[in-house]
Amino acid sequence: MARTDAPYRIGEVAERAGVSTRTLRYYQELGLLDPAGTSSGGNRRYSDDDVARLERILELRNVMGFDLERIHDILHAEDRLAAMGEEVRRGISRKRHQEIIAEAVAINRRLREQVAAKMAVLRDFDEQLAAKHARYEEIAEQIGADAAVTG
Amino acid sequence: MARTDAPYRIGEVAERAGVSTRTLRYYQELGLLDPAGTSSGGNRRYSDDDVARLERILELRNVMGFDLERIHDILHAEDRLAAMGEEVRRGISRKRHQEIIAEAVAINRRLREQVAAKMAVLRDFDEQLAAKHARYEEIAEQIGADAAVTG
DNA sequence: TTGCTCCTCACGTCACGTGAGGTGGC
DNA sequence: TTGCTCCTCACGTCACGTGAGGTGGC
Numbered sequence: 001m002a003r004t005d006a007p008y009r010i011g012e013v014a015e016r017a018g019v020s021t022r023t024l025r026y027y028q029e030l031g032l033l034d035p036a037g038t039s040s041g042g043n044r045r046y047s048d049d050d051v052a053r054l055e056r057i058l059e060l061r062n063v064m065g066f067d068l069e070r071i072h073d074i075l076h077a078e079d080r081l082a083a084m085g086e087e088v089r090r091g092i093s094r095k096r097h098q099e100i101i102a103e104a105v106a107i108n109r110r111l112r113e114q115v116a117a118k119m120a121v122l123r124d125f126d127e128q129l130a131a132k133h134a135r136y137e138e139i140a141e142q143i144g145a146d147a148a149v150t151g
Numbered sequence: 152m153a154r155t156d157a158p159y160r161i162g163e164v165a166e167r168a169g170v171s172t173r174t175l176r177y178y179q180e181l182g183l184l185d186p187a188g189t190s191s192g193g194n195r196r197y198s199d200d201d202v203a204r205l206e207r208i209l210e211l212r213n214v215m216g217f218d219l220e221r222i223h224d225i226l227h228a229e230d231r232l233a234a235m236g237e238e239v240r241r242g243i244s245r246k247r248h249q250e251i252i253a254e255a256v257a258i259n260r261r262l263r264e265q266v267a268a269k270m271a272v273l274r275d276f277d278e279q280l281a282a283k284h285a286r287y288e289e290i291a292e293q294i295g296a297d298a299a300v301t302g
Numbered sequence: 303t304t305g306c307t308c309c310t311c312a313c314g315t316c317a318c319g320t321g322a323g324g325t326g327g328c
Numbered sequence: 329t330t331g332c333t334c335c336t337c338a339c340g341t342c343a344c345g346t347g348a349g350g351t352g353g354c
Binding site for chain 2: 307310
Binding site for chain 1: 316317318319320325326327
């Protein structure tokens with residue numbers, strides 16, 4: 001296994017994720033998603049990790065509606081948690097560990113709360129739509145009745 | 152009851168809805184939300200219907216994530232349905248009625264499908280978060296264990 | 303008369319879209 | 329060698345944010 005195992009071109013990654021190549025370049029510009037490699041000629045090369053990271057970004061964007069700065073913060077906390085595995089072997093303080101995990105847990109909990117809130121709003125909205133649908137059926141029926149009399 | 156029963160000033164309406172006055176002026180510019188009246192001196196005056204319409208716009212924007220052109224289309228169909236009541240008395244064709252209602256019903260159905268899809272995505276996302284939370288707890292426990300040995 | 307809210311430009315911003323003009327890999 | 333994909337500017341767009349500078353109603 002090569003060190004720089006980044007086989008995917010920007011076009012492939014973009015199409016599979018349902019975004020434009022411009023979006024990927026913009027995310028790189030913001031420091032959100034740096035492609036793992038660069039081919040001869042300056043072409044961006046993305047790894048499986050990059051693809052997974054992109055999916056995570058798009059999930060937070062599409063599902064939660066966060067702006068890119070907020071997404072950056074969330075990913076940063078998760079990156080630190082992931083990097084902790086390395087640091088463990090080199091021995092960092094237990095207090096530091098606990099801080100990093102506590103931060104990740106707090107973010108996770110807040111996200112779940114926001115998801116629950118969104119679900120509640122959606123349920124409410126669906127009830128409104130159902131009520132509207134019932135009213136439409138009533139109107140349609142009444143017009144049918146009118147038609148039977150006048151038409 | 153006066154004809155132009157529009158008591159609310161732009162600042163009140165904006166604050167209650169949780170948007171800026173700029174947003175309301177922009178929606179007027181787009182023809183999305185025309186205030187029912189204008190006071191002496193050119194101040195916008197909003198009616199209860201205007202406030203309800205704004206709530207509807209913000210729901211479609213926040214909950215569904217639609218752009219303002221799409222929202223305009225949806226409101227337009229609903230407006231036509233609401234205007235039908237008047238037209239009934241003046242006698243328009245039954246076929247025309249059925250067309251307008253069919254359109255409203257179709258939009259309603261598509262909206263409910265999209266709501267259902269969003270709910271499914273949110274449930275999926277929540278499951279991911281739950282799995283992540285479980286992993287965090289595991290890591291925290293392991294560090295606690297390490298600490299018990301090394302610390 | 304004094305604040306507070308309103309008004310209209312008009313430029314700025316975020317998250318990209320969309321060419322222009324050119325280079326590089328199968 | 330020919331397409332196709334990639335590259336970097338750089339201006340455009342959508343949905344507003346944010347002052348500038350001024351007028352109007354309690």
